[in-house]
Amino acid sequence: MKLSLTRKDEPMSQHTRDVMTAREVAVLLRVNIKTVYDAANQNSIPCRRMGRRVLFSHRAVMAWLETQGRVTLER
16 A cells, blocks of 8 residues: 555645654654654654644654664664
């Protein structure tokens, strides 16, 4: 299943582009959605909770990503 972050027939406003779901963050970061929820539950990634929903600001996620250390792959 390919996930599209936008609907091709529907232009997105700036506000809509800034608010992302956990699934959209998972696609952006190329990780499993469970990894995103785990990070949100540990307050490791910036997010806001609205009832049962967890929402993410695209700008905040990108800024958070910039502050993370480099990942070194061990062989």
